[in-house]
Amino acid sequence: MSDKGCCDSVGECFFDYYTSKILVIRSKKVGTLNRFTQALVIAYVIGYVCVLKKGYQDTDTVLSSVTTKVKGIALTNTTELGERVWDVADYIIPPQEDGSFFVLTNMIITPNQTQSKCAENPTQASICTSHRDCKRGFNDARGDGVRTGRCVNYNDTIKTCEVLSWCPLEKIVEPPNPPLLADAENFTVLIKNNIRYPKFNFNKRNILPNINNSYLTQCVFSRKTDPDCPIFRLKDIVEEAEEDFQTMAIHGGVMGVQIRWDCDLDMPQSWCVPRYTFRRLDNKDPENNVAPGYNFRFAKYYKDSDGTETRTLIKGYGIRFDVLVFGQAGKFNIIPTLLNIGAGLALLGLVNVICDWIVLTLMKRKHHYKEQKYTYVDDFGLLSNEET
Numbered sequence: 001m002s003d004k005g006c007c008d009s010v011g012e013c014f015f016d017y018y019t020s021k022i023l024v025i026r027s028k029k030v031g032t033l034n035r036f037t038q039a040l041v042i043a044y045v046i047g048y049v050c051v052l053k054k055g056y057q058d059t060d061t062v063l064s065s066v067t068t069k070v071k072g073i074a075l076t077n078t079t080e081l082g083e084r085v086w087d088v089a090d091y092i093i094p095p096q097e098d099g100s101f102f103v104l105t106n107m108i109i110t111p112n113q114t115q116s117k118c119a120e121n122p123t124q125a126s127i128c129t130s131h132r133d134c135k136r137g138f139n140d141a142r143g144d145g146v147r148t149g150r151c152v153n154y155n156d157t158i159k160t161c162e163v164l165s166w167c168p169l170e171k172i173v174e175p176p177n178p179p180l181l182a183d184a185e186n187f188t189v190l191i192k193n194n195i196r197y198p199k200f201n202f203n204k205r206n207i208l209p210n211i212n213n214s215y216l217t218q219c220v221f222s223r224k225t226d227p228d229c230p231i232f233r234l235k236d237i238v239e240e241a242e243e244d245f246q247t248m249a250i251h252g253g254v255m256g257v258q259i260r261w262d263c264d265l266d267m268p269q270s271w272c273v274p275r276y277t278f279r280r281l282d283n284k285d286p287e288n289n290v291a292p293g294y295n296f297r298f299a300k301y302y303k304d305s306d307g308t309e310t311r312t313l314i315k316g317y318g319i320r321f322d323v324l325v326f327g328q329a330g331k332f333n334i335i336p337t338l339l340n341i342g343a344g345l346a347l348l349g350l351v352n353v354i355c356d357w358i359v360l361t362l363m364k365r366k367h368h369y370k371e372q373k374y375t376y377v378d379d380f381g382l383l384s385n386e387e388t
């Protein structure tokens, strides 16, 4: 037996062999701490890893396809177009998109444009006093056409450069308020969503098996009464996102229709159902609302009887609905189960480390415990050699 402390040199240390000895500490404090930490670890493994995170399951993320069909009729009465009825082919642009659809809600119409010459809209760059201010052939990316080199009257007070363009030019005005296609709030959209979890060979669609044809022809989604109906009124979508449809319709915007498929495939398949939530995706920060909404231009072209090409230019404002599908499915699998059991056991080992540390560094009688915990034994073989 030796009463020297730790090893004196590295070489000596290297040839020490450590074996464990059971030291039972009869202390209520340490005993309680030990059981308490063990209970914490077990609660974590069972409560969080197993029950909450379903650590015994293998998981897979969803693959999905989405198709949409909008229905509804709108009536407008404008000076440019007169009384006019708008149907799906008029207000859905383009007719078919991947996972999203655009509904025209408002517009600025400039009819009867032809390729001709007219005075540019007055801006800092286009206002002029003489022909010298207008360079012939110059074309400004932010302007309206190619300059002819002449300075002409825009109105009684302002002169601007003349351009070759589609004239008359579109006027710089705010979009109409209330929006032209205010009726769009009552349009409905059928969203068909097929999903697949390839790892588990599981397919499902959002038209659930309990929905029949006659229900589908008359239902409208409502969180309280018809939570499974895949037909949504546009106004409801916007209002669920806490927005006002008519306000949003003026400048347009982007809405997200989120379909979440979180499925526990250890449970009956009928429990695997889509959950719909709605969110506005574009920025409508009231503080810095520069360039709000969503708009683009398109035109319809005609040829007069005398052969001149004419077009109606439409600056269309509208709401784009993006259908976003996400989700995760889990099913029992032996590999993650074993991995999590292993991790749990390793954590239990950590309890000893923590208790040891507390006993050896924080307790009042730590020196006493240290003495008991480490025992140094010399090489008996060597000892007997020395004795002879």
Ligand SMILES: *[C@@H]1O[C@H](CO)[C@@H](O)[C@H](O)[C@H]1NC(C)=O
Pocket (backbone or CB within 6 Å): 182, 183, 184, 185, 186
């Ligand atoms: C939409 O439908 C509701 C109820 O059918 C009706 O009261 C409302 O006036 C309609 N909205 C528009 C803009 O026509």
